[in-house]
Amino acid sequence: MEDLDQLAQEMQQVLYSLQEYVHCQKEEGVEGLPTLLPEPVKSKAQLLTEIRKELGDCKRCKLNSHRKNIVFGTGNPEARLVFVGEGPGGDEDIQGEPFVGPAGQLLTKIINSINLTREEVYIANIIKCRPPKNRNPEPDEIKACEPFLIKQLDAIQPKIICALGTFAAQTLLETDEKISRLRGRFIPFRNSKLIATFHPAYLLRNSQRKREVWEDMKKIRQEY
DSSP, X not given: OHHHHHHHHHHHHHHHHHHHHHHHHHHTTOOXXXXXXXXXXXXXXXXXXXXXXXXXXXXXXXXXXXXXXXXXXXXXXXXXXXXXXXOOOHHHHHHTSSSOXXXXXXXXXXXXXXXXXXXXXEEEESOSSOXXXXXXXXXXXXXXXXXXXXXXXXXXXXSEEEEESHHHHHXXXXXXXXXXXXXXXXXXXXXXXXXXXXXXXXXXXXXXXXXXXXXXXXXXXXXX
């Protein structure tokens, strides 16, 4: 019985304290008290998972009829460096991951050259389905797909974005400038810094341009 009386007294004291707190808040001009707790902050990995679910079995453009797999993106959700290419090729379409063919093997070497691994960066493309015969994506396809890439970039919030090739650079920067004029310098892009360089597939055909890419990578490493 004494325990119940003590508990009642303690509860009464809590109510008095709460009443006094509310009174003080009103005197300071605060009307009412919050009734809902703030939503917990979602991790970058959770945000990317939600974006992938939103994308679903995408049929927002005509490329869905040709693809084998959606190539969403892969890598570290906490990446400070994100590589963005044009779109999936044949190997990527089969495996459902970006840059896994010959150009992807070269990209891995490029990443390793600045003392990073594929697991430390994030890799994605402007579009997520392979165009027939690897043609350039068409405007309606970009319009349907690019918003998901932007959501990925906003979720990851990388320090640096490296646009691989003319198409990726021109699409992200909304420009017609050639890659030879865009590459080699940092350009503000949303909350990141974007630098363009030659696409690994281009380097496989033009090995003499590898030195320029190496210069771009050194700038990335210094900024990283």
